Amino acid sequence: MDPRRSAPAVARNRDPILAVLRRVLPPTGTLLEVSAGTGEHAAYCAPHFPGLIWQPSDPDPAARASIAAWAAQATLNTIRPPLDLDAAAAAWPSDRADAVLCINMIHIAPWEAGLGLLRGAARLLPPGGPLVLYGPYRRGGAHTAPSNAAFDASLRAQDPRWGVRNLEDVAEAAAAQGFGPPEVTEMPANNLALVFRRAG
Numbered sequence: 001m002d003p004r005r006s007a008p009a010v011a012r013n014r015d016p017i018l019a020v021l022r023r024v025l026p027p028t029g030t031l032l033e034v035s036a037g038t039g040e041h042a043a044y045c046a047p048h049f050p051g052l053i054w055q056p057s058d059p060d061p062a063a064r065a066s067i068a069a070w071a072a073q074a075t076l077n078t079i080r081p082p083l084d085l086d087a088a089a090a091a092w093p094s095d096r097a098d099a100v101l102c103i104n105m106i107h108i109a110p111w112e113a114g115l116g117l118l119r120g121a122a123r124l125l126p127p128g129g130p131l132v133l134y135g136p137y138r139r140g141g142a143h144t145a146p147s148n149a150a151f152d153a154s155l156r157a158q159d160p161r162w163g164v165r166n167l168e169d170v171a172e173a174a175a176a177q178g179f180g181p182p183e184v185t186e187m188p189a190n191n192l193a194l195v196f197r198r199a200g
Helices: 008-024 040-048 061-074 111-124 146-158 167-176
Strands: 029-034 052-056 099-103 130-135 183-187 191-197
Touching: 008 040, 008 099, 008 130, 008 183, 008 191, 029 111, 040 052, 040 061, 099 111, 111 167, 167 191
Parallel strands: 029 052, 029 099, 099 130
Antiparallel strands: 130 191, 183 191
């Protein structure tokens, strides 16, 4: 049985995400992808950064199997085997990264996972290192589109700890961990790309 999973949104968002990454990622070093999900973003984006080691991670064993299978199909030696990493955990199985990427996690996870992501990224990144987040956000406490409001309601119905986060709350929590204000890029389907950089 093929362990590869597929997320329909990837085909829609991978090129806009790649455009942001081309602009902000360092040419060399290690990128840690937190909550890499199916692994499709790693397999699609990593070939465009031949000098960058791509380290995917996910706490779900089935997701890690999918990530490994997509990486094997991509036949790249720059994608590392996926790590078992829980963003909310105090200790991560990685102690440094030159960039951190997290796509579509913080709204499908308890807020503690988002705070853990910010803490962990602050520990790993060098001064100026980018933390790139992608997904839907509220702005000024309001949804940016009716579809996001409906999505938020469906998330909260599945788990009251989930939900579309306020951009300002994420920025405030990031600032508490030593990140500067985010560079915000409007993305398709009412999503945003946020690029935080470690101060210093």
